[in-house]
Amino acid sequence: MGILDGKRILVAGVTMDSSIGFATAKVAQEQGATVLISNFGRALGITKRIAKRLPVEPPVIELDVTDEEHLARLPELVGEHVDGLDGVVHSIAFGNPETLLGGKFLEGPWPDVAQAVQVSAYSLKSLTTACRPLMGQGGSVVGMTFDATVAWPAYDWMGVAKAALESTSRYLARDLGPEGIRVNLVSAGPLKTLAAKAIPGFEELDSMWATRSPLGWDNTDQGPTAKAVCALLSDFFPATTGEIVHVDGGFHAMGA
Template sequence: MSGILEGKNILITGVLMESSIAFHAAKVAQEQGANVILTAFPRPTLTERIARKLPKPAKVIELDVTNQEHLDRLEGLVRDELGSLDGVVHSIGFAPQDALGGNFLNTPFESVATAMHVSAFSLKSLTMACRPLMTNGGGSVVGLTFDAQFAWPQYDWMGPAKAALEATSRYLGRDLGPENIRCNLISAGPLASMAAKSIPGFTDLASVWDTRSPMKWDMGDPEPAGKGIVALLSDFFPMTTGEIIHVDGGVHMMGA
């Protein structure tokens, strides 16, 4: 029986560790029949080492989404490897330390600008870099958010950055819909990834799930989020764009 991504070519960013959601998206995508190519920054060698744990080999391309030269060369590198793309996974986010951990009122604009550029604007940059490759009937762009309708403890300027990411996804869905390119997001619950550990006081934020999640939430299991990404990459959501799918154990729906 063939998988739901059989024969599809997928570019995945953000594979840093085996605990990364992006790693599990790549793993499930390969298991479902996809050809996967990875991008990495700032340490492609680290991603190459982690990629060896995937079911199949995956080429790694260095890509700094804030570097226009890297973005300009991406099309050619991917075309040489895969020929075209059917899907793109945006799993990129960063904020300087002074933009996190309870410093919201004192964060300088330079740090806010960095958070917005890397975490939100890069969805547009990456999508536009990959757009010429998605000519075989369109494609699916999937990003990762952390529910931006709430003000989370310690999350500070990553909150507005995620809100900007969510809005950017909707506008991309609007403007690329005529080309049959869909853009959706997975809103995952807290996971013990390297990105999460960089947020001061992250355990305080994550503790919300211990009391509010109707389903038992496992911070050590990124696979449900990875499966959600793969589902949105597949042809099973052909008319869904600008959407945010929650993979958070149900916390988003709870009133008290």
């Protein structure tokens, strides 16, 4: 038996098998969940191929969280495979690395900043409300952040977008709590994912964890992060919402 036995989970934003979304889908299946995954555009073909590498090949749904038509049809598409959802994973973020990252904070143009905030933060609200009709008995929404309480080298406007994401999660927790829907985030340390490779100067960010994490940090292992997401999806956190769970080897708690 697993902690997600009988749960129906949508993992939104699965691209490569090195992603947190993929690792979460894998652990969720191993813990007994029925999993659906999503992506869109040119990446959709990649997602369909890597879906075959999961323990059970899941349905792949086309979903662009910035497209109102995609969001409106989501309940129908999900309904073709399961009769509701118990959990939703938001593993989605984007910021133009050429204009918003790598020391370009002062030059970042508003259109690109607006896109980063919409894709990385507002989409948590969009995805959650689109899935809301499917979560009639309550459930759990879990998103991914990177500690937005401080300014990081190279992260620039994505740090601002993550701050918006963290605030969004708290307001969702407030408004959806009466319906039994919990909303939490997992703040992971730096991992060598496709998204991380797009950050100019990621190595500088990554190098800090080697010496300051009390538990150590393996930037190639998405397992601890995926397990934390699945724990929050389970019934083991029935009274936890609006929370940010750190999975970073303890880095966040160290002053130096």
